[in-house]
Ligand SMILES: Nc1ncnc2c1ncn2[C@@H]1O[C@H](COP(=O)(O)OP(=O)(O)O)[C@@H](O)[C@H]1O
């Protein structure tokens with residue numbers, strides 16, 4: 001069964017009284033343990049698709065199902081639980097809270113969920129992404145690659161079923177980017193998450209199970225390995 | 226629970242500690258808001274709530290007061306005393322004296338000390354410790370009682386019997402000896418007490434007294450009816466022009482006159498409330514809006530709306546209470562200053578008064594706390610609620626709201642113009658029941674129009690207008706500064722609106738006081754086209770009219786280089802239950818050019834001709850509004866019993 005499913009999704013943005021169709025009738029499925037790469041030119045709708053898949057935003061028409069639950073017409077409480085328990089999101093620009101240390105950033109989802117043992121889990125995750133020893137540093141004391149690792153650790157700390165990463169290597173040099181990609185792939189396989197990665201890099205596309213090319217909000221091409 | 230506390234600590238409290246300057250400023254802004262509200266609340270009550278007239282000083286419990294413009298002839302006092310009704314008659318002189326060493330004006334009360342030697346106020350000194358007791362009883366030894374240099378003062382002046390005091394009374398200065406000290410701590414004002422004959426002499430008003438109090442014997446049954454009857458009887462015995470009124474009537478008249486001032490103060494305190502709330506709202510809402518992206522991140526990571534709202538409200542309460550704790554003592558301090566200022570204003574505009582005590586009650590502290598914490602809470606709630614109710618991705622995207630404002634600013638400008646038109650119309654509507662209700666509506670509309678609707682467009686326009694010259698003269702940093710200002714249009718607008726309100730408020734108070742000064746200056750310029758204006762030492766108070774002796778004015782006339790001397794005499798009178806000033810001057814002095822403007826447009830010469838030797842008066846424009854009189858009305862009835870010229 002698919003963990004993430006989009007059914008004929010349309011997303012319009014309205015600005016300056018003009019409608020921009022960011023997604024135009026997109027349907028896709030992501031199964032557990034599967035890595036799907038979203039490629040395409042800037043502005044083709046990759047971020048929009050990820051936001052919808054992570055219940056960060058909602059479709060204008062069509063349906064987004066996460067672990068079988070539709071994100072439209074669901075109460076905010078249920079959506080909050082969905083985000084908290086089932087989704088890990090890695091933002092393009094990291095989105096770390098700069099007033100919190102690396103470990104505190106990673107602890108955040110667990111504390112919000114009221115789980116115990118947050119500190120130990122956070123340290124475990126940071127070790128898993130290769131950041132042991134840097135737990136008490138603040139974001140401004142970390143490099144771009146290290147910040148992205150913290151963001152990945154934070155996205156995975158609640159053992160989500162769905163992992164969404166928006167250009168996780170976009171701000172990094174190729175070497176660091178590749179390391180991050182390998183890390184994502186390894187963790188996906190280990191935890192059997194359904195992973196959606198928006199990316200520019202051909203390496204990323206190379207390691208994915210499915211590569212979807214978007215053009216003007218539509219799926220232009222779908223390659224399965 | 227533990228997780229929640231950890232979260233609150235990390236997300237809300239630690240950021241506060243991490244930005245100490247910002248946090249301090251935020252708390253101070255709340256404190257200032259609380260202080261302004263509290264100060265106006267306290268000061269308004271103190272300055273007007275317990276208005277204390279010097280007329281009440283040492284008057285004791287009385288039933289009626291007898292007054293007449295220019296004073297009550299002494300023979301009438303004798304007539305009242307000789308009536309077989311068992312009335313207690315207390316004649317008084319009332320004026321002001323200036324303490325030479327402190328340049329301080331104090332009420333001067335002349336009492337019939339021989340008859341009053343058991344006056345309750347003066348007698349209290351007998352209850353003082355032994356040493357003073359002997360001094361006090363010595364003070365009332367008969368040889369001193371009517372001596373013209375004997376005075377009695379309140380103990381708040383810090384004098385002891387035997388001390389010498391130099392006093393200016395009208396245009397004369399003399400040294401007086403303190404014969405006794407009476408306690409005045411419990412609310413009665415420190416006044417200088419003299420024997421009535423000595424006071425008449427000092428004031429050059431022999432043959433008349435300023436006020437006569439009547440106390441009727443205690444009767445059983447319906448005392449009210451009996452009091453009315455007593456008043457009618459007294460009025461029948463006394464000639465026309467002598468007023469018999471319930472004791473305290475003149476004080477009440479003054480109070481009534483102060484009602485307008487009090488109304489203004491009350492309004493000012495509401496404006497202070499709005500300004501204070503605005504200040505708090507601005508600071509707090511900006512501090513929440515700044516963290517909108519963090520709200521988005523927290524929501525994306527699984528924070529519920531309740532958690533977001535709870536965290537910000539918790540922080541707001543923390544800041545609100547911290548601000549109130551600083552603001553309450555600050556407000557108390559500011560109130561003292563404000564009361565002093567208001568006391569000066571009341572004295573300058575209306576009547577010599579002494580502001581009451583500042584009553585710092587639990588209620589006012591509670592009000593301040595509620596305003597502080599409550600407004601802080603509301604201010605935090607609205608942006609936090611907004612950020613928690615949009616999809617997380619939208620909260621993450623800064624600038625969206627600003628964008629929306631930009632789009633709608635043109636239509637908002639239209640609303641602002643409409644409101645401004647309505648406000649203009651409302652400002653033309655006459656007052657209702659003596660209160661400019663529509664004026665307030667106009668002011669509110671103007672604030673709403675300017676503050677809420679027009680300012681975004683205005684700020685945007687101003688920023689666009691100045692950014693070019695700014696870059697030219699101050700370089701690219703200035704351009705960036707102005708851009709980032711107009712970029713965060715919402716925040717800037719709120720700030721600009723708060724500043725506008727504060728400036729408008731200060732302007733309003735300035736106009737209120739200034740316009741009075743202006744009319745006085747204008748009147749003096751036209752009425753007294755003189756090079757020098759002489760008045761005896763003392764506070765320039767609206768109800769004090771110290772006199773200069775004719776000998777002195779004659780002497781000045783004879784000085785070389787003096788072309789002309791114009792003499793002016795003023796009295797406090799009561800007209801239709803409100804105090805007024807009756808002024809008079811030499812109309813026959815041909816050497817004075819008069820340029821008074823009359824509303825009727827008639828020439829000064831023809832109006833003044835009608836005044837000469839006839840029963841005609843001219844009145845000021847405010848007087849016509851207050852009493853609804855117009856030229857030609859025969860309504861004035863003033864009897865001035867022949868007076869010796871002072
Ligand atoms: N908040 C928004 N408001 C208006 N238009 C938007 C918004 N977000 C994205 N868009 C538009 O939607 C289209 C898709 O954007 P996006 O999903 O960010 O593309 P990508 O991530 O592939 O670069 C673009 O044309 C973009 O301009």
Ligand SMILES: [Mg+2]
Nearest residue numbers: 046047048166
């Ligand atoms: Mg994108």
